[in-house]
Amino acid sequence: PIIGLMPWVQPDLTCAVLRMLPAAVHKLNTATDAWDDVTGTALTGAATTLPQWVNHKGVLILTNEGHDQLRKYTGSGNTATLGGDPPYAKTVADYYGFLMAGNVSADGAHFNGTQILYSEDYDNDWSACNGFEINLNETPGDILAMRRLGRTLPVYKSDAVIMIRFTGSAPVRFTQEQFPLNKGILAPLSLADVAEKGHIFLGTDYELYLNTSQQIAP
Numbered sequence: 001p002i003i004g005l006m007p008w009v010q011p012d013l014t015c016a017v018l019r020m021l022p023a024a025v026h027k028l029n030t031a032t033d034a035w036d037d038v039t040g041t042a043l044t045g046a047a048t049t050l051p052q053w054v055n056h057k058g059v060l061i062l063t064n065e066g067h068d069q070l071r072k073y074t075g076s077g078n079t080a081t082l083g084g085d086p087p088y089a090k091t092v093a094d095y096y097g098f099l100m101a102g103n104v105s106a107d108g109a110h111f112n113g114t115q116i117l118y119s120e121d122y123d124n125d126w127s128a129c130n131g132f133e134i135n136l137n138e139t140p141g142d143i144l145a146m147r148r149l150g151r152t153l154p155v156y157k158s159d160a161v162i163m164i165r166f167t168g169s170a171p172v173r174f175t176q177e178q179f180p181l182n183k184g185i186l187a188p189l190s191l192a193d194v195a196e197k198g199h200i201f202l203g204t205d206y207e208l209y210l211n212t213s214q215q216i217a218p
Contacts, residue, residue: 001047002021003020003021003022003047003050004020004051004053005017005018005019005145006018006019006020006051006053007051008060008073009055009099009109010058011058012057016028017036020045020049020051020062020064021043021045022044022047022049023039023042023043023044023045024042025043025062025071025079027038027073030062031070035184038073038077038078038079039078040077040078040079040080041076041081043067043068044067044068045064045065045068045141046067046136048176049064049067050059050066050188051067052065052091052092052188052189053092054094054147055070055094056092056094056099057094057097057122058134059072059074059101059123060072060073061092061094061122062079062092063067063088063089063090063091063092065090065103066090066104066105066108067083067088067108067209068088068089068090069081069086069088069163070082070086070087070089070092070101077101082122084119084121084122084123084125084126085126086101086119086126087104087105087106087117088106088107088108088111088169089102089103089105089117089180090102090103090104090111090142090144091103091127091144091145091146091160091188092146093136093147093148093153095148095153095166096108096166097120098118098119099118099122100117100118100178101115101116101117102105102116102143102146103115103142103159104116104117108171113143113161114135114139114140114141114142114143114157115133115134115136115143115217116133116134116135116136116143116146116155116164116211117132118134120133129207133172134164136155136157138162139157139159139178139191139200140159140162141157141160141184142158143155143156143157144156144158144184144185144188145185145188145189145201146164147190147191147193147199148200149198149199149211149213150213151165151166151213152164152213153166154199154211154213156184156185156188156191157184157185157207158184158185158204159180159184159204160178160182160184161178161179161181161184162176162177162178162179163177163178163213164181165177179216181201181203181209181216183203183204183205183209184203185201185202185204185207186201186204187202189202190196190202194206197210197212198210198212198213206214
């Protein structure tokens with residue numbers, strides 16, 4: 001089964017579409033109307049895997065819910081595991097030039113559901129940043145999704161929404177603040193951008209919420 005469609009806006013502003021299957025990644029060939037296999041090493045996902053992806057510095061970064069290490073697609077050839085020994089991660093985001101990996105693991109088996117690792121040199125080094133981890137321990141719930149919204153990075157957990165803000169200075173590069181919502185995201189793939197409005201997501205109380213970065217309201 002097709003488990004995800006990944007639109008990718010390339011550096012020249014043309015758009016490509018890739019799709020993820022449990023063990024493969026295909027790219028739509030607009031000349032032949034066929035799907036070309038660009039997998040490389042086979043993925044180890046399942047039909048129930050929830051893939052996530054992000055456009056980062058002109059490259060498509062994708063994860064299959066942490067079954068494999070973070071991968072990239074540069075526009076030619078096949079997908080490949082990032083360099084620099086990247087983590088396994090269940091969600092990814094682009095924020096102020098950093099690639100953010102959330103709900104992470106070093107071995108693909110034991111995940112730290114409340115931790116974000118980030119890198120400024122995502123394809124070479126995951127340890128060079130001063131204080132290269134963010135721990136969201138305000139609540140015990142797992143990080144399920146995150147996506148930039150204006151100058152903030154909302155992180156959607158299973159029991160809360162945490163706002164990350166870039167400070168621009170080391171060693172404390174980021175601040176974090178919990179929204180007074182007392183609810184999290186129920187379905188990570190429900191997170192959607194609404195132009196000039198914010199994010200809409202399905203909450204754990206089965207209500208849809210709008211996050212404007214200033215407030216979250218039903």
